[in-house]
Amino acid sequence: MIxxxxxxxxxxxxxxxxxxxxVDDDASVRxxxxxxxxxxxxxxxxxxxxxxxxxxxxxxxxxxxxLDVRLPGISGLDLQAExxxxxxxxxxxxxxxxxxxxxxxxxxxxGAVDFLPKPFRDQDMLDAVATAVGRDKDRxxxxxxxxxxxxxxxxxxxxEREVMAHVVTGLMNKQVAGLIGxxxxxxxxxxxxxxxxxxAKSLAxxxxxxxxxxxxxx
Amino acid sequence: xSGDMAGNGDGPVDGHATNxxxxxxxxxxxxxxxxxxxxVNRKSLLAIALLLALAIFLVDTTxxxxxxxxxxxxxxxxxxxRTGRRRDILAAAGFTIVLTMAAYxxxxxxxxxxxxxxxxxxxxSAIAITAVLALQGCEATAALxxxxxxxxxxxxxxxxxxxxxxxxxxxxxxxxxxxxxxxxRPGADDIRCQEIQRLRSLIRMIDINPAMxxxxxRGPAAPGDAGTGNLGFVSDRxxxxxxxxxxxxxxxxxxxxxxxxxxxTRIPCLYTVTFPPPGDPEGTVLIFVVDIxxxxxxxxxxxxxxxxxxxxxxxxxxxxxxxxIAHEVNQPLMAVVTNGEAGLRWLHRAxxxxxxxxxxxxxxxxxxxxxxxxxxxxxxxxxxxxxxxxLLGVVAIIDEAVLLVERELLAAQVALEIEIAPDLPPVRGxxxxxxxxxxxxxVNASQALTSRNAGRRLRLTxxxxxxxxxxxxxxxxxxGIGEADLPRLFEAFFTTRQHGMGMGLAIxxxxxxxxxxxxxxxxxxxxxxxxxxxxxxxIVEDAAA
Numbered sequence: 056m057i058x059x060x061x062x063x064x065x066x067x068x069x070x071x072x073x074x075x076x077x078v079d080d081d082a083s084v085r086x087x088x089x090x091x092x093x094x095x096x097x098x099x100x101x102x103x104x105x106x107x108x109x110x111x112x113x114x115x116x117x118x119x120x121x122l123d124v125r126l127p128g129i130s131g132l133d134l135q136a137e138x139x140x141x142x143x144x145x146x147x148x149x150x151x152x153x154x155x156x157x158x159x160x161x162x163x164x165x166g167a168v169d170f171l172p173k174p175f176r177d178q179d180m181l182d183a184v185a186t187a188v189g190r191d192k193d194r195x196x197x198x199x200x201x202x203x204x205x206x207x208x209x210x211x212x213x214x215e216r217e218v219m220a221h222v223v224t225g226l227m228n229k230q231v232a233g234l235i236g237x238x239x240x241x242x243x244x245x246x247x248x249x250x251x252x253x254x255a256k257s258l259a260x261x262x263x264x265x266x267x268x269x270x271x272x273x
Numbered sequence: 274x275s276g277d278m279a280g281n282g283d284g285p286v287d288g289h290a291t292n293x294x295x296x297x298x299x300x301x302x303x304x305x306x307x308x309x310x311x312x313v314n315r316k317s318l319l320a321i322a323l324l325l326a327l328a329i330f331l332v333d334t335t336x337x338x339x340x341x342x343x344x345x346x347x348x349x350x351x352x353x354x355r356t357g358r359r360r361d362i363l364a365a366a367g368f369t370i371v372l373t374m375a376a377y378x379x380x381x382x383x384x385x386x387x388x389x390x391x392x393x394x395x396x397x398s399a400i401a402i403t404a405v406l407a408l409q410g411c412e413a414t415a416a417l418x419x420x421x422x423x424x425x426x427x428x429x430x431x432x433x434x435x436x437x438x439x440x441x442x443x444x445x446x447x448x449x450x451x452x453x454x455x456x457x458r459p460g461a462d463d464i465r466c467q468e469i470q471r472l473r474s475l476i477r478m479i480d481i482n483p484a485m486x487x488x489x490x491r492g493p494a495a496p497g498d499a500g501t502g503n504l505g506f507v508s509d510r511x512x513x514x515x516x517x518x519x520x521x522x523x524x525x526x527x528x529x530x531x532x533x534x535x536x537x538t539r540i541p542c543l544y545t546v547t548f549p550p551p552g553d554p555e556g557t558v559l560i561f562v563v564d565i566x567x568x569x570x571x572x573x574x575x576x577x578x579x580x581x582x583x584x585x586x587x588x589x590x591x592x593x594x595x596x597x598i599a600h601e602v603n604q605p606l607m608a609v610v611t612n613g614e615a616g617l618r619w620l621h622r623a624x625x626x627x628x629x630x631x632x633x634x635x636x637x638x639x640x641x642x643x644x645x646x647x648x649x650x651x652x653x654x655x656x657x658x659x660x661x662x663x664l665l666g667v668v669a670i671i672d673e674a675v676l677l678v679e680r681e682l683l684a685a686q687v688a689l690e691i692e693i694a695p696d697l698p699p700v701r702g703x704x705x706x707x708x709x710x711x712x713x714x715x716v717n718a719s720q721a722l723t724s725r726n727a728g729r730r731l732r733l734t735x736x737x738x739x740x741x742x743x744x745x746x747x748x749x750x751x752x753g754i755g756e757a758d759l760p761r762l763f764e765a766f767f768t769t770r771q772h773g774m775g776m777g778l779a780i781x782x783x784x785x786x787x788x789x790x791x792x793x794x795x796x797x798x799x800x801x802x803x804x805x806x807x808x809x810x811x812i813v814e815d816a817a818a
Contacts, residue, residue, distance in 0.1 A: 080683070081604050083640050087611035090633055094618035094626075125600070125684050173600075174607035177614035 073188045074098040074118035078108050078134070079150070080126055084173075088121065091177055092184065105134040113143050117195055119168065119187035121180075124151040124158060132158065135165050144194060146187035150175070201267060208268055210252050218245040222258070223265040224272065315356040322352040326369055333376040343373040343396030347403045354407035357414055366404035373397055434485030434562035440519070440548075441556040442475040469509050472516065479557065488542075488564055490534050506532050506562070507544065519548050532562060541569045576660065579783055584657050586780045587709050590716060591655060597680035598651060605644040612636045650676060654705060654712075660787075664699040664811060665707065667735050667743055673704075674711035675733070678719070685719045687729040687749075694736040698810040700743055702788040707808075710781045710792065714747040714804045717777065720770070721751035721802065742790070743810045748803035754796040762794055781806075 075097045079085050085101045092099050098118075102108040105126055120138070124131040135147055146168045151158065159170035168190060169183035211219065221231045228246065232239040255261035326349045333342040346369035353365030377393045428435055489506060507515075511530040518526035525547045531539040543563045549556050591598065616633030619626045654677060671693060682689050700707070715731065722729040728750070735745045754762060754769075761767045763782045768775035778792075785792040789809050796802035 081608075083608040083636065083643070084604055084611075086636055087608040087615060087633075087640075090629060090636075091611050091615035091618065094615050094622070094629065130686075173603045174610055177611055180611075 072116055073192075074100060074114055074116055075184055075188075076100045076102065076108065076113070076118065076120045076145070078102045078105065078120065078126065078131075079123040080104060081123075084123075084150075088180070091180070095181060097184070097188075105129045105131075105137075108134070109137070109141075113145060117188055117191045119146045119148055119184055119191055121148045121150060121184070124149055124162070132162055132165070135162065135167065139165070144191075146190050146194075148180075148183045148187050204253075204264055204267055207253050208264075211249055212245075215245050215249040215252070218242055219249040219253075219261065219265065220270055220272075222246055222249075223262045223270070315358070315361070318352055318355050319361060322349045322365055325349050325352065326365075326372060329369075330372045330376060333373070334379055341392040341396045341399075343369075343376065343393065344399050346370075346373060346396065346400050350400060350403045350407055354411060357411055359408060359411055362404055362407045362411060366400055369400050370397060373400065428480070428482045431482060432484050434488045434564075435480075435482045436478060436485055436560040436562070437480040438558045438560065439477040439479055439556060440475075440558045442477070443472055444519075444556055446472060446475055465513075466509060469513055469516075473512065485562060488532060488540070488562060490536065490538075506534070508533065511544075515546050518546075522551060524548060524550075529565070532564070540564055540566045542566075576787075579780075579787070580657075580660055582776065583706055583709060583780050583784060584655075586713075586776050587654060587705075590709070590712055590777065591651065593716060594678065594681050597678075597684050598647075600684070601647055601680045602644060605640040605647070608640040609637050609644070612640065654708065656705065658705070660706065661703045662701055663704070664701055665704055666699055667697045667745070668693055670700075670704065670707050671711060671733065671735060671745065674708045674715065677708070677712050678715045681716065682719055682731065685723060685729065687719050687722050687731050689715075690730065690732045692732070692734045694734075697735060697737055697743055698812055700788070700808040701811050702808070706784045707788070710784055710806055711745065711747065713777045713781050714806075718747060718749035718751065718802070722749055724752050725750070737810060738807070741810055741812075742807040745806045745808070746803055747806075748801060750801040753798040753800055754794065754802050755798055759794065759796060763792070 075092045077085050077088050077092075077099060078101075079088070080103055082103070085103070089099045089101055098116075100111075100114075102111070106129075108120075122131040122134060126134065129137070131149055131151075138145075138147070146166070147162075148168050149159070149162050149170045150173055151170065162170050168187040169179075171179055171183060208216075217235060218231060221234060222228075226234070228242045229239050231237075231246075232242045235242075237245075250256075250258075250261055253261060253264055255264055326346065329342060329345045329349070336342070349369050350362060350365045353361040373393060373396050377389075381387075381389055507530050511528055514528060515526050525545055527543070527545045529541070529543050532542040532544075533539055541564075543565050545561045547559045547561075549558065612633045616630045616637070619629040619633065650673070671691065675689070675691065679689070711733075715733070718731050722731070730750045732748045733746070734748075735743060738744050758767075758769060763778050764775075765779040766775040767779075782792045785806055785808070791807045792804065793807075794802060794804050
């Protein structure tokens, strides 16, 4: 079995803020997984088919999707591709009744967190779900930070953005002033405003933020 | 005389040939006595003839009687003819002609001719004519005897059991009665039985051949033996049917029945009874019996082999389904384990949630049952049981077959439509074998459909047709079957698959035919294939009718 991360100890109480979406055509499998996941504190949702999943909006909270590889209508792998296409970034844990190596490789390459052959040990499933949820939380945190940074950047005036763009390339205030035709003192004020608005404590941090924002070189 | 040189080509019929009768059939038809000691008989006949000839010669040469004494030689020729041998007749004729001539020469000499010469010529003519007639008669008798001998040999050497019986008394008695096998009122059965016994006792056995005796495991029997005669070797029912055919005036009756030996053992046999035409005063009935136990054994062996092969094919089919079967069995097992773990976790929480534990346990029980049902279904499909003949509902056969392949179809992303006409009559046969046909057809269709990228459809319909057959159709929208492959599709070892054994469809067709039905295919390349299984519907009659 392919394991992308070292085995993580599942969170004692992941909190009801995480949801697990179970997609399997077999009601008994869904029910049992549902019970297991609820017993350790996850919120759950069940779907009998990919179509049902796609027809329901994915809630805006951390979580993961458990998919059977063989599903009616469309295979789990195709569903994975479809979810990626429509922008659902929730991590996926696959289950399969057929220990199929090529299939698991493809699934892992497409970003699956784990590939569990049925029947699996419940601890393996809980570990895989915990890893997936943890990864989703990280992803959401990163996404959130990027979002906040972008919002801060939006508050900068055009001049401040211009000054920031030059400063992060490593130019001195005097050089920047020469390039954009301002006095050195004015550049210094714009630079101070930009760092305050971006909540950058140092020039190094401002450089990292510029990189995260993907600012074009002037 | 050298007439007793047997085997002489143009000689008379060899008396020994006609006497070649085993003691078993010693009671031969009238005239059998004539064949007893023919050699003695012949010698005495010839002796008498010789003496008579000499006596006539003496009278002819010594007595002064003016007359054609030599005409009396005719009696000698006739006596010799009694032996039935050409040689004897020729010898007698020649001998008497010589005597006539000798007497003539002795008495009259050659110098004169007169009325005595005419008398001599008349005598010679009489002898010659008698000889010719006797020879002709002898020839006819010989032909008759050859014919008799030929039929006797057929009767004796045949491997077919033959019994000859006299039904004249029966015919007289039966002329008044009704049909023997008509189902009677309650209580009438005994009367009918007695009637049949009585009618049987009227039959007199005339002859029975060795093959029949061997079949009955009996030694030589006396005629009229109650055990062998009177069709005693067939059951009362078979006899009653025979009697009905006799009464209807049919020329013969043929029936597959059992031969009952005196010790009670039975062997399957085919028996044919030929009745005499109504006007025939002889009224001899011939019964031919053929032992078909070997044929029956061969049939049984064939059935057993077919059943073995069908079993092997079932095993192979399930082998192809092994992945989906594993999945099917794994699902409930997995659910059991997961439910168990979930239940434990609910129980071990700081405040145990007994409602959830209860739910989990209920699901465990349900899943355990489901798993055992799946295993039972597969086991029953793989069971090696003798072929059953039972009334089966079409819906049940289809449902069980579908349960076996549902997973496989799902995995192959084939959409299955089922359409069964309501109130279908049942069919008769073996549940597993009929299921096997449907499973095979559906698995084949599913494999054919893999060449299609989307919209894989399989349609299963069942309906009653006008001709009283139930038609179950399995149709797919796959690539169809090539025109060149179509005629060979049901041949053994014909397969279009790389790893196929080519037995599946061959066995399916054999199975369908063993059920009195038929399996056919209709396909247009590119539009899919449609297999149709036709089985005779069994109309269950109301018990009161």
